[in-house]
Amino acid sequence: xxxxxxxxxxxxxxxxxxxxxxxxxxxxxxxxxxxxxxxxxxxxxxxxxxxxxxxxxxxxxxxxxxxxxxxxxxxxxxxxxxxxxxxxxxxxxxxxxxxxxxxxxxxxxxxxxxxxxxxxxxxxxxxxxxxxxxxxxxxxxxxxxxxxxxxxxxxxxxxxxxxxxxxxxxxxxxxxxxxxxxxxxxxxxxxxxxxxxxxxxxxxxxxxxxxxxxxxxxxxxxxxxxxxxx
Numbered sequence: 001x002x003x004x005x006x007x008x009x010x011x012x013x014x015x016x017x018x019x020x021x022x023x024x025x026x027x028x029x030x031x032x033x034x035x036x037x038x039x040x041x042x043x044x045x046x047x048x049x050x051x052x053x054x055x056x057x058x059x060x061x062x063x064x065x066x067x068x069x070x071x072x073x074x075x076x077x078x079x080x081x082x083x084x085x086x087x088x089x090x091x092x093x094x095x096x097x098x099x100x101x102x103x104x105x106x107x108x109x110x111x112x113x114x115x116x117x118x119x120x121x122x123x124x125x126x127x128x129x130x131x132x133x134x135x136x137x138x139x140x141x142x143x144x145x146x147x148x149x150x151x152x153x154x155x156x157x158x159x160x161x162x163x164x165x166x167x168x169x170x171x172x173x174x175x176x177x178x179x180x181x182x183x184x185x186x187x188x189x190x191x192x193x194x195x196x197x198x199x200x201x202x203x204x205x206x207x208x209x210x211x212x213x214x215x216x217x218x219x220x221x222x223x224x225x226x227x228x229x230x
Contacts, residue, residue, distance in 0.1 A: 004160055004162075007159070007160045007162070007166060008165060008166065010156055011156055011157070011165075011167070011169035011170045011173070012170070012172060012173045013173065014148050014149075014152050014153050014156075014170055014173065015169065015173020015176070016176055017148060017173075017207065017210055018145045018148045018149070018170075019177050020207070021145065021207065028175075028178050030137075031130075031134070031137060031178050032178055032182070034133060035181075035182055035185075036182070044127065046183065047127060047130075048127055048182065049178055049179050049181075049182025049183070050179070050182075051127065051134065052131065052133055052175060052179075053134065053171075053175035053178065053179050054131055055130070055132060055133065055138065056134040056135070056137065056138040056171045056174050056175045057134075057168050057172055058171070059134070059138035059171065060138060060149070060168065060170050060171035060174075061163075061164050063167060064162075064164060064166065064167030065163045065167075067154055067157075068161070068162070069163060087226055087229075090222035090225060091218065091226075092147065092151035092152070092155075092218070093152070093215070093221065094214065094215050094218030094219060094222065095147060096144075096147035096148060096152060096218075097211040097212065097214035097215035097218060098211075098215070099143050101207070101208065134175065138171065138174070153167065
């Protein structure tokens with residue numbers, strides 16, 4: 001049971017790490033700007049923030065159900081993962097670490113905002129549009145989020161045979177900044193800038209530490225499972 005709780009904590013951390021990485025953080029900032037359009041209505045801002053988080057969480061839960069179920073119940077997939085999962089995990093973790101350290105440059109500024117078509121459709125849904133926005137942004141994978149979700153989170157969920165809880169914890173983690181900023185907007189807009197600067201500093205060190213751990217773990221897996229094949 002304790003290992004499962006630890007796995008839940010790791011899934012939550014992967015989500016938080018995703019949320020403060022450049023590309024997902026840009027979408028979260030776009031979400032905050034959308035949710036915070038009514039700063040005079042604290043209840044509206046908080047409700048929209050929770051709906052956004054719910055949209056992300058449900059999306060990752062559904063993806064987890066599909067991916068983990070496929071890995072467990074489709075013989076070809078199950079056999080492939082059983083045979084090659086440990087071999088693939090090393091390079092996946094190492095690559096995730098490289099990406100987190102920004103060793104490989106990516107353009108994170110394109111496609112992270114809300115274009116006019118999406119904004120108009122979301123606006124028509126009223127407050128429920130925040131949930132729709134959460135779903136859209138959850139599906140907008142970029143290199144960092146793809147590496148953390150399909151590499152780290154998926155292997156964790158598969159190991160614990162968790163189709164729902166691990167992906168849900170990941171989804172909550174990805175939405176935590178938006179929930180935090182929604183709370184701050186509901187309390188005072190003056191606090192937003194200060195907290196954003198603190199998050200930027202935290203993100204820098206969190207990414208570096210996690211990247212080193214990922215690269216170290218990836219190296220161990222590659223030495224153990226790939227080196228003997230060479």
